[in-house]
Amino acid sequence: MRKKKKQIEPKASDQTEQFDPILPKAQVSPGRGLSSEQAAQRMEYGYGNKPVEPPSKTERQIVFSNVFTFFNLIFVVLAACLVIVGSFKDMLFLLIAIANTLIGIIQQIRSKRTIDKLTLLASPHANVVRDGNVFTIATDQLVRDDVVIFAAGNQICADAVVMTGEVQVNEALITGESDAILKKPGDALLSGSFVVSGKCHAQLERVGAESYAAKLTLEAKSNIKTRQSKMMASLDKLIRVIGITLIPLGLIMFCKQFFFLHLGLEHSMVSTVAALIGMIPEGLYLLTSVALAVSVIRLAYNKTLVHEMSCIETLARVDVLCVDKTGTITEPEMKVNDLILLDPKAYSKEQVTQVLDAFYTHMDLDNDTAKAMKAYFSAPSNWQATKTVPFTSATKWSAVVFPQQGTFVVGAPEFILKDQYESIREQVEPHSAQGDRVLLLAAYQGELADGKLNGPITPIALVLISNKIREEAPETFRFFAEQDVQIKVISGDNPLTVSQVAQKAGIAGADRYIDATLLKTQEDIETAVEQYTVFGRVTPDQKRKFVEALKTAGHTVAMTGDGVNDVLALKDADCGIAMASGSDAACQAAQLVLLDSNFSSMPKIVMEGRRVINNIERAASLFLVKNIFSFLLSVISIFASFPYPVVPLQLSLISALTIGVPAFFLALEPNKSLVQGSFMGNVLRKACPGGLTNLFIILGVELFAFAYGYSTETLSTIACICISFVGLLVLFQVCKPFDWKRTLIWVAMTAGMVVCITVFGGFFSLIPLTFQEFLVLIVFLLLSYPTMRAVLWGFEKVEFAVHWSIKKWKSLRSRSFA
Known part of the structure; x- marks a missing residue:
């Protein structure tokens, strides 16, 4: 028989976790985790990470x-x-x-059974350490005291404490604060937040209904009607x-x-x-x-999971579709095309290659760009690193500190050089005009603190990366043009690069582009979203503001995305659409999930929304x-x-x-x-x-x-x-x-x-x-x-x-x- 968890009343003054004396907190090492027996015992005693509500109504409730x-x-x-x-x-x-x-x-x-099958396929998973091994399991199979490995793109599935490593997390979905917060060993991770960058081992402290996000959900259910x-x-x-x-x-x-x-x-x-x-x-x-x-059910046959039934009507009213470049217009896989030296006398090609080999030996491969760089600069390196700063969509650069060789930074040239960018603009923009993503490798002298580069920077080389445009992209965007749906391309890349790729994909008005770093006020954003089609160098918070500006202008906005930088915009859009191949956080924030991660499914999805709502209106009359x-x-x-x-x-x-x-x-x-x-x-x-x-x-x-x-x-x-x-x-x-x-x-x-x-x-x-x-x-x-x-x-x-x-x-x- 399943034993009930013993309830202990916490003291009003005590805000720390109250653990059941029958199962006190397990003292485990990050590399060992719980044993299988300990995990089974906690599940039996009711310490599993079960969701506070089922994903859909039961058949009896229906x-x-x-x-x-x-x-x-x-x-x-x-x-x-x-x-x-x-x-x-x-x-x-x-x-x-x-x-x-x-x-x-x-x-x-029938609809419930179909949704349940798809939900099982798209349910979030986590990497857990048990018996000294790493396993990937569904998040509802985790238990209190489990050691979980969180990396960029993961949503925090239960309240936890960082044991080793460092991560930057975004808590906007639960606290409204959109700035990334650095979490070090000993810091708390709140369920419902998501990892922007970094990697850590964390021990779960509050799971299931006891977690922060679950309590918010229960409170919301008692006070707010379902949307x-x-x-x-x-x-x-x-x-x-x-x-x-x-x-x-x-x-x-x-x-x-x-x-x-x-x-x-x-x-x-x-x-x-x-x-x-x-x-x-x-x-x-x-x-x-x-x-x-x-x-x-029809959407399910098209490999689309519906999280919220209300989004079907929203699809029928969509007149603006916001898309990213990578993974939507282009294939998600990237390829390094060339390496261009900026100062061959100071840094030869062999030296630059050696730096990048060492750089990506120590850098976590938590995004497609890093994976492409690692695939190209793959030689093993014995350089010792004392610190790494992972890439984020807000800073748009990553860095590694080598005590013997120095500090090196890789990322967007404009964000690394800032006022010095003019010195290499003529070398960067011809490649951007061809649709290549251009990364800068630079040497940095100074402290890496608070995500800022305040010391002297020396440009070393440019790395050219390309994405192949999806074969079906031109036809898909032509369909939306015929249906009077505006396309807005919102990307973190160089606006010239994005514009060239968008034009090749056949997006109407793609020659109208702007650098989002020039948009300083909300009024600037509200004006720009009506005048321009392509937006480059966009931060995650700006994506959210673009969506809000479009909604304020009277548009019904759908947003597609797959990364952690898209989460806030997906949540705020009238209809958020995530790619299943993307981050867990994006999939959980969206109302629709494309299980095959195929953007060419979008016309069918929009047409399904229009079909059902138009016909309901017709029948209702x-x-x-x-x-x-x-x-x-x-x-x-x-x-x-x-x-x-x-x-x-x-x-x-x-x-x-x-x-x-x-x-x-x-x-x-x-x-x-x-x-x-x-x-x-x-x-x-x-x-x-x-x-x-x-x-x-x-x-x-x-x-x-x-x-x-x-x-x-x-x-x-x-x-x-x-x-x-x-x-x-x-x-x-x-x-x-x-x-x-x-x-x-x-x-x-x-x-x-x-x-x-x-x-x-x-x-x-x-x-x-x-x-x-x-x-x-x-x-x-x-x-x-x-x-x-x-x-x-x-x-x-x-x-x-x-x-x-x-x-x-x-x-x-x-x-x-x-």
Whole structure:
């Protein structure tokens, strides 16, 4: 049996870790770590690094959340009301609700299982020392007291203390402080932070729910709602409004028909239930959830892991895509092309090669540039080093101190030489103009403190490094240009180099470039992001500011990245997209992870987002036509002396053939249009004309029925056919532009409606009409299309007037400020 961890109450004044006396802190050496027995014992006692929440809902939670919904409760209550009056035939809506619920459960469970498989593939791993050996295991298999090796790109998976080595960590994701912090032996590492540079052995002190990041997560869960997309937030708001109005409106309608119109208990109950069913968008929330779940599965087939469901809608709205040069435009692997001596008399080629061989013998290979340099300068060296300063994206150089030979620095020429850069500019820029990355090797005299070079620097040589442009890059960027998605290339490289590579890749406007070191203020950044396409010499904090500036300008921003320098920007972007081959920190910060690290997948991903959101908007407009009509007619019928004209069974027929079935198929259709405007605004703009057309036609039918003394059965028959006809007209508008699939959908629904009315009319409480009644029906059917066109014309005029008024007001306001 699993033993529970003994809880010990810490003293208020004691901020140190309280260890269980049964398993006191293990005293281990960095090179030995825990034994297998010690690790197993800690896992058994509950000291494993288990996450505070599962990566997705359990299947039981999915079933529970789909079955026990507010609208399902309303349906059960309404069904019970029909049972009381013996109107069993009108309970067809309950079967439809059950079918909808089952479909939702099945699709969401499929989506969950797919996500879980991909999450397992993309789950973070760590290098742990046990029994004197280094193993790579999933982070949730770590235990307290484990010795873990952290290097550049790793996310700190549990609170730990540095034992040996030094690392620079960024704690921005948990503390908001974006500056890198140097951690030496004895210093604490907070879970949730990530390693920028360096390498260390650290012993885990607080794991699982006890870690700093886990406590923040639990606190956030108790105080902050889960981040929702605009679409789901709009639907939640709609459901709350409907929920608030449904019950009092139903009670008032029943009382009015039963006590004032004296229609009898059965008729009053059936009419009230029909009105309430008409106001419930019973399949809308379900359709949205299912469409998103199916979208997750489709993305999974394209080797894309979705961390946040809300990012699917964001993808549909993306109009700016920020990319890095290395790993996105080019292949991640780099190659040294040439070595150029700056002072051959002082340093020969053999001497320079010897320096670089020694340099990369001692330097950690924590980035692609270092790996390329090591592959080229690979000869073993016996030079002794006393200090190494790893490369960071903020400083853009690395250094090694050799007590006998001196201190040498390798990195970006502008950042190493600063004001002295002009002395070698003419030798650097021709190579940058060819698209090569240019590194400077320099001798340094002085102390290496606080990441600054304050002493004399002597340039020695230039190293030229190239990346091969991805074969699929030009086609990918051409696709985004056709889809009106702007590309912004944000890189730490020389802007001229990046510009040349971007132009070769076919990025529009790549000749407009700027050095980010020239952007000193936020205003400079906000101006530059609109004017330029390529940004070079960008620091990680600047990447974040670029994303924020683009968002402030009204853009929906997607950001791709794979390194620790991209983490902050990935987190702040509307949709962060990481390459699985990149750093752990980047993968954990992003909403989407490309498991095959293939940028050419991006068009499919963006198109999937557009497809699902456009089709949900299209389908939602079908649902709300019925809801708008039913709500307005119910409110009017409270104050007018006529009953609600249709029965629940007829509404079930109308909902199935003009809303439910076509909406399901339309939600799976391709759709490449950029999503603009608010979700609910777009839906209401499409749904209101149909809803108001229904209202005007049915009010006319009610007046005729009242004037000529038609029976409630005749009124119900004419109203049902008219509403069905208007529903098919709305479906016709929604299916535009027609292709063979949409044509088939509309023809099939129309044929189905004709068969149900003519062949099975008796089952749906439709009665044969007299010749006079049939003529009245024909008149109102002929009026339906002109009425819809008139309503659409009115909406267009009102919309134009509103836009004109807003534009005029803004113009007057700007003049008054001026």
